Amino acid sequence: MSTAPRRPSMGDVAARAGVSYQTVSRVLNEPGIVRPDTRDRVLAAIADLGYARNRAARALKTSRSSLIGVLTDGSSLFGPAETTTAVEIAAREAGYSVLLTSMPPGGQGADQVGAELLGSGVDGILVIAAHAGMDPAVGAVAQAAPVVAISAQTSAEAGVEVVGIDQGRGACEVVAHLRRTGVRSVVHLAGPPDWFDARARRCGFEAAVTAEGLDAEVLGSEDWTPRSGYELTLQVLERGRPEAIFAANDMMAIGVLHALHERGLRIPEDVAVVGFDNTLGAEFLLPSLTTVAQPFAEVGRAALGHLVELMDGATEAAETPRALPPRLVVRRSTRPERTH
Numbered sequence: 001m002s003t004a005p006r007r008p009s010m011g012d013v014a015a016r017a018g019v020s021y022q023t024v025s026r027v028l029n030e031p032g033i034v035r036p037d038t039r040d041r042v043l044a045a046i047a048d049l050g051y052a053r054n055r056a057a058r059a060l061k062t063s064r065s066s067l068i069g070v071l072t073d074g075s076s077l078f079g080p081a082e083t084t085t086a087v088e089i090a091a092r093e094a095g096y097s098v099l100l101t102s103m104p105p106g107g108q109g110a111d112q113v114g115a116e117l118l119g120s121g122v123d124g125i126l127v128i129a130a131h132a133g134m135d136p137a138v139g140a141v142a143q144a145a146p147v148v149a150i151s152a153q154t155s156a157e158a159g160v161e162v163v164g165i166d167q168g169r170g171a172c173e174v175v176a177h178l179r180r181t182g183v184r185s186v187v188h189l190a191g192p193p194d195w196f197d198a199r200a201r202r203c204g205f206e207a208a209v210t211a212e213g214l215d216a217e218v219l220g221s222e223d224w225t226p227r228s229g230y231e232l233t234l235q236v237l238e239r240g241r242p243e244a245i246f247a248a249n250d251m252m253a254i255g256v257l258h259a260l261h262e263r264g265l266r267i268p269e270d271v272a273v274v275g276f277d278n279t280l281g282a283e284f285l286l287p288s289l290t291t292v293a294q295p296f297a298e299v300g301r302a303a304l305g306h307l308v309e310l311m312d313g314a315t316e317a318a319e320t321p322r323a324l325p326p327r328l329v330v331r332r333s334t335r336p337e338r339t340h
Contacts, residue, residue, distance in 0.1 A: 008049040016045035028095060067097050068307065069122035069145075071113070071137050073130065074102030077224060078249070078279050079197060079294065080130050083150055086300030087126055094304060096123075103137050114140030124311045126150065126303055131195040146310035148303050152196040152323075161310065163303040166323035167197050168204030170292040173328040174246050174274050175208035177290070180337040183244045183272060185215040189232045189256070191224055191248035198248055201276060205246065217242070221252065229255025237263060241271060244334070250275035250282050250291055257285060257333070272334040287332035294326050 010028075014021045019042060026034050027042040034042075045051075068091050072084055084100070091098050101117050103110065117125065118141060125141050127134060129151035141147055142157040149155050152164045171188075178186055188205045191198030202218060209216035219235065221228040229252030233245060237259070245260075247253035253275030257267065265271055267287055275282065278293035302324065330337075 008051045010051070012049055013042065013045045013051050016049060017042045066095060067099055067120070067122050068304070069117045069120065069125040069141075070098050070100050070128070071117065071125060071134075071141070072100065072102055072128040073134055075130065078251075078277050079296075080128050082294075082296040083128050083130075083299060086296040087128075087150070087303060088300075089297070090300040090304040094308065096304075103134065110136035110140040113137065114144075117141065118144050124148070124307045126307055129153075129155070130197065131192070133194065146307060148307040148310065150299060150303050152200045161306050163299060163306060164323050165294050165299060166325055167200035168207070169323070170276060170294075170326040170328070171201045171204030171246070172208040173326075174276075174292060175205060175212055175214065177328055177330065177334065177337065178244050178246070178272060178274070179212045179214060181268075181272065181335040182338055183214070183335075185242045186244040186246055187217045187219065187236050187242045189229055189245065189247045189252055190218050190220045191252070192222055193220060195224075201248055215242075221248070224249050224251050226251050226255035226258070228252055230259045231255070233259035241265070244268075244272040244274065246274045248276055250277045250279040250289060253289055253291070253333075254285065257289075267333055268335045274334060278329050282329075283331060285333075290331045290334040291329050292326045293329050295324050298324055 010021055010024045014024045019038060023034065023038065024042055027039050070084065070087055072080060075081065088098050099117065099120055099122055101113060103113055114137065122145065124146040127138050127147060127149045129138055129149040138147065138149055138155055138157050138160060142160050148161045148163060150164060151162050152167045155162050175186070186209065188202065190202045193199065206218065219232050221232060229247050233256045236242065236245065245256050247256050253273055256273050260267055260271055267273055273289065275289050275291040278291045282289040282291050
């Protein structure tokens, strides 16, 4: 009679790596105190054997589930999706499993979603709070578990740590770059006003054009789509032609490029174009798109690190970086910067 194959144990890993059971435990729980060559040997044995930690047994032993909740709005947009992926990778690298939960549209049922997530035994919760619709979700879980929000705006909930990317700084770098190319007039096609990233980028833009003394205008959009970028650009061109258009994300910038090509305008000679996000394929647009890259992987690691500190009993995460810096990526949709 056949029997089901036995799952590899920590003892099997120890035997394969030629170390003690306690050393394997340290590699899994406190890898920083293990010599690198020993740690690498244990990790190689884990990979060879396909060992997976028994979360139920660990929870009984430590009163910790090694399970982290991640609460999102289920958006497939580039920023939230990349942030969610970065959090999952960071958690896995740190030995945590992730329970991903999506909020219903409109933020309805936040209390029920929060209760279900907390009832699953998570040790802490990361909320991808990209817009105002996620505020009820933060409030629903903030009083019952350690919570870190990944957002461009500080949370109103007491005790909630916030980690994000400095969207305003990214917009300022765009304006400074355009000014150095000789641009004197620029239009910003802003994102939806309920999105915190859109608000921060608009604020950064407005502060920067004032400081640089540029002629500027802001047109708002209700979504992040190429269609909105296209239609807003046609509105801009009906009133005159600016020297540059700064779209709130790369998807909108695609619409900008299409509208300008349709009107026979050269990019960047007639109108320079800048996006935001550095989405996959931005370098293959015609012309290749100048844009702002966001450090999603770093945000994922920083947010997880702060959450672990809170789960370990810290009242406040140490040396919290409120906003990580983005990076301007200059390509051919803007003119070269002047050297004088």
